[in-house]
Amino acid sequence: xxxxxxxxxxxxxxxxxxxxxxxxxxxxxxxxxxxxxxxxxxxxxxxxxxxxxxxxxxxxxxxxxxxxxxxxxxxxxxxxxxxxxxxxxxxxxxxxxxxxxxxxxxxxxxxxxxxxxxxxxxxxxxxxxxxxxxxxxxxxxxxxxxxxxxxxxxxxxxxxxxxxxxxxxxxxxxxxxxxxx
Amino acid sequence: xxxxxxxxxxxxxxxxxxxxxxxxxxxxxxxxxxxxxxxxxxxxxxxxxxxxxxxxxxxxxxxxxxxxxxxxxxxxxxxxxxxxxxxxxxxxxxxxxxxxxxxxxxxxxxxxxxxxxxxxxxxxxxxxxxxxxxxxxxxxxxxxxxxxxxxxxxxxxxxxxxxxxxxxxxxxxxxxxxxxx
Numbered sequence: 001x002x003x004x005x006x007x008x009x010x011x012x013x014x015x016x017x018x019x020x021x022x023x024x025x026x027x028x029x030x031x032x033x034x035x036x037x038x039x040x041x042x043x044x045x046x047x048x049x050x051x052x053x054x055x056x057x058x059x060x061x062x063x064x065x066x067x068x069x070x071x072x073x074x075x076x077x078x079x080x081x082x083x084x085x086x087x088x089x090x091x092x093x094x095x096x097x098x099x100x101x102x103x104x105x106x107x108x109x110x111x112x113x114x115x116x117x118x119x120x121x122x123x124x125x126x127x128x129x130x131x132x133x134x135x136x137x138x139x140x141x142x143x144x145x146x147x148x149x150x151x152x153x154x155x156x157x158x159x160x161x162x163x164x165x166x167x168x169x170x171x172x173x174x175x176x177x178x179x180x181x
Numbered sequence: 182x183x184x185x186x187x188x189x190x191x192x193x194x195x196x197x198x199x200x201x202x203x204x205x206x207x208x209x210x211x212x213x214x215x216x217x218x219x220x221x222x223x224x225x226x227x228x229x230x231x232x233x234x235x236x237x238x239x240x241x242x243x244x245x246x247x248x249x250x251x252x253x254x255x256x257x258x259x260x261x262x263x264x265x266x267x268x269x270x271x272x273x274x275x276x277x278x279x280x281x282x283x284x285x286x287x288x289x290x291x292x293x294x295x296x297x298x299x300x301x302x303x304x305x306x307x308x309x310x311x312x313x314x315x316x317x318x319x320x321x322x323x324x325x326x327x328x329x330x331x332x333x334x335x336x337x338x339x340x341x342x343x344x345x346x347x348x349x350x351x352x353x354x355x356x357x358x359x360x361x362x
Contacts, residue, residue: 008336008352010298016290022283023295029279030302031212033271035248036257040264047261051326052316055342056268058331058362059309062338066302067216068223069337073294076217080228083221087237090214098210102203109197114204117191117254121211121247128240135233145232150239155189156250157243161236171189181239 012075020074027070034063084136091129095122120156123170127159151178190249193256201255208251215244265317272310276303301337304351308340332359 015023041056071077078086099122106115135145148162156171164175196204218241225234252258259267280303287295316326332345337352345356 005336005354005358008354010294010301013292013294015292015295019283019287019290019292019295022286023298026279026283026299026302027216028209028213029275031216032209032248033268034216035208035212035245036252036271037268038245039249039252039258040261040268043258043264044261049261049320049325051328052261052265052320054362055312055316055326055331056264058333058360059268059312059340061360061362062305062309062333062340064216064219065333065335065338066298066305067213068220069298069301071217071220073298077220077224080221080225080230080233083217083224083237084233087214087218087221087240090217094210098207102200102207105197105203106200109200111194111196111200113191113194113254114196114200117204117247117250118207120191120250121207124243124247128243131236131240135236139230139233144230145236147232150236152239152243152246154246157246159240159243173189179242181235181242 010069010073012073015074023070023074027067027074027076030063030067030070034060034067037063081136081139084132084139088129088132088136091125091132094125095129099125120158120170124157124159131159131161149180151180153178191251191254193254196254204251204254208248208255208257211244211248211251215241215248218244262317262320265313265320269310269313269317272306272313275306276310280306301339301351305334305338305340312340312342331362332356333362334358335360 037056037060041053041060044053044056077083099118103115103118106118138145150159150161151164152159153168153171153173154177155173156168158168158170164178167174218237222234222237222241225237280299284296284299284303287299319326329343332341334349334352334354335358336354337349339349339351345359348355
């Protein structure tokens with residue numbers, strides 16, 4: 001980001017506990033709004049409302065700006081090495097604790113679709129954890145990671161660096177359903 | 182999209198209360214992870230790690246697919262008319278309840294950056310509320326939105342339909358930096 005931006009962006013500061021709690025809740029709210037609007041955009045497109053789809057995507061981007069601003073004030077944006085370590089920690093929590101507990105309860109309650117959604121997520125989080133760990137090792141040594149494409153299954157979020165599989169190993173979607181970055 | 186694809190994403194279902202709570206928590210977690218990774222991607226670019234930046238953006242997209250799946254299981258995706266109503270309701274809550282309350286606490290505690298971040302968001306949510314309201318009226322008459330561009334300030338999220346002002350009326354950022362959809 002250049003200086004023009006840097007000057008106007010809200011900066012990290014010492015926060016009192018109640019304000020910190022407010023900002024965390026606001027960050028959670030903005031993040032969910034941004035994601036919902038992306039899904040609503042797809043729905044609008046299916047119904048033939050191309051310009052409403054565009055509107056949802058634009059407003060989703062606006063909520064992304066708010067989420068980033070709140071996260072900055074909370075001190076949640078560090079150096080890339082710090083960010084990779086934080087990302088690794090978040091994925092590890094989801095893989096080791098959160099999703100196994102949620103899946104167990106969904107099974108107990110016979111909620112097959114919830115179980116399905118949790119399984120897709122936990123499988124991908126395992127990939128992410130490994131990728132973040134590898135990337136952190138490079139960045140700590142002062143190096144970028146290799147230039148290989150990173151592809152994501154648009155059904156289940158399965159993430160792969162390099163060559164695509166014939167079909168998604170998690171949800172069996174054909175490889176045309178991967179988005180490559 | 183092919184049928185094979187259509188059948189794969191998790192669908193809405195009746196859920197036990199604990200599972201409903203967990204899937205809502207997972208939606209919140211995935212949404213926040215996605216937003217964090219987008220912010221981390223910008224930092225990685227600024228530090229000269231373009232491939233790490235790309236990895237963050239790809240994984241952010243994977244978390245978006247999980248958020249969408251969880252939202253679908255929660256029954257949170259309706260028709261475009263329903264989605265616009267839900268979006269309007271969310272913005273209205275933020276304008277009339279959430280941000281005024283958070284702003285009052287941040288002022289009481291003299292947390293200046295927090296106030297800035299809250300003000301940026303609150304001001305933009307008012308734009309969004311008005312835009313969603315007008316758009317919903319169109320959809321109720323089966324009309325799409327007009328073809329004009331939607332422009333968003335990359336600093337504060339100020340959102341305008343049509344021409345951008347010379348500079349952002351909320352944060353002073355020049356119009357050339359606005360992102361156009």
